[in-house]
Amino acid sequence: xxxxxxxxxxxxxxxxxxxxxxxxxxxxxxxxxxxxxxxxxxxxxxxxxxxxxxxxxxxxxxxxxxxxxxxxxxxxxxxxxxxxxxxxxxxxxxxxxxxxxxxxxxxxxxxxxxxxxxxxxxxxxxxxxxxxxxxxxxxxxxxxxxxxxxxxxxxxxxxxxxxxxxxxxxxxxxxxxxxxxxxxxxxxxxxxxxxxxxxxxxxxxxxxxxxxxxxxxxxxxxxxxxxxxxxxxxxxxxxxxxxxxxxxxxxxxxxxxxxxxxxxxxxxxxxxxxxxxxxxxxxxxxxxxxxxxxxxxxxxxxxxxxxxxxxxxxxxxxxxxx
Numbered sequence: 001x002x003x004x005x006x007x008x009x010x011x012x013x014x015x016x017x018x019x020x021x022x023x024x025x026x027x028x029x030x031x032x033x034x035x036x037x038x039x040x041x042x043x044x045x046x047x048x049x050x051x052x053x054x055x056x057x058x059x060x061x062x063x064x065x066x067x068x069x070x071x072x073x074x075x076x077x078x079x080x081x082x083x084x085x086x087x088x089x090x091x092x093x094x095x096x097x098x099x100x101x102x103x104x105x106x107x108x109x110x111x112x113x114x115x116x117x118x119x120x121x122x123x124x125x126x127x128x129x130x131x132x133x134x135x136x137x138x139x140x141x142x143x144x145x146x147x148x149x150x151x152x153x154x155x156x157x158x159x160x161x162x163x164x165x166x167x168x169x170x171x172x173x174x175x176x177x178x179x180x181x182x183x184x185x186x187x188x189x190x191x192x193x194x195x196x197x198x199x200x201x202x203x204x205x206x207x208x209x210x211x212x213x214x215x216x217x218x219x220x221x222x223x224x225x226x227x228x229x230x231x232x233x234x235x236x237x238x239x240x241x242x243x244x245x246x247x248x249x250x251x252x253x254x255x256x257x258x259x260x261x262x263x264x265x266x267x268x269x270x271x272x273x274x275x276x277x278x279x280x281x282x283x284x285x286x287x288x289x290x291x292x293x294x295x296x297x298x299x300x301x302x303x304x305x306x307x308x309x310x311x312x313x314x315x316x317x318x319x320x321x322x
Contacts, residue, residue, distance in 0.1 A: 102220025196263025
């Protein structure tokens, strides 16, 4: 009985941590319900979208460190069209740019055999440099009302501050699509297989290069969508966003329980990881802790998440043996 309880606690350790953090944040907030809605409807959605891309890359056995620069570049170029009133073409252009950069990453990794860390890190700096040089740090703001509805609109509104926002609904729809792809399609099974053992997967006849390339195309598209959501929320597109996206998405994925070794985990785990990070960030703010500590806290979280996942795997293995 004790072993079953311990195993259950280990498997749900991330959810337990999330509950504790939400309680701490709520108890110290002036209005706990309003605080909860603000975090869930405004802060979590766009972070979830770009973290889904990182999760796909990690399940495949890689990383995508370029998501921040992809979000900045694609959303900015899309914003150039959106500000002129071409909302749908602007959004499509942004997503297409994200897909193109993802394709470039995928080819580097799958065809030229560049390590994912090197390939995506290099792409990150190249794209970031292009953004800062070509666009000269200029911001775009004052979008059409139709575009701003992406962030200001809502499906259900309880009050001015408590509502089921459009970004929340969009992020949930995207999450369900990615979840379906991973769990119910051949491509999803191939992504897990490539992450677990690429050589064995190749022997079975699966084109691992195509699977890898598709993963990075999806990651690029998700980064672009996150950038568009961010621009809509702030009513501003700027080339400097996304510097922390790589660190944050790795932290969310690891905390959720998806290991860097690949072939395990899932996007449902990432939802938990994202919520832990946004509510932790909220708790730090509510408790009056300086934002300057935020990066240090997230770095510590990544280290502890990796250690906890390692301990969890060993303990669960021992429990299954005995």
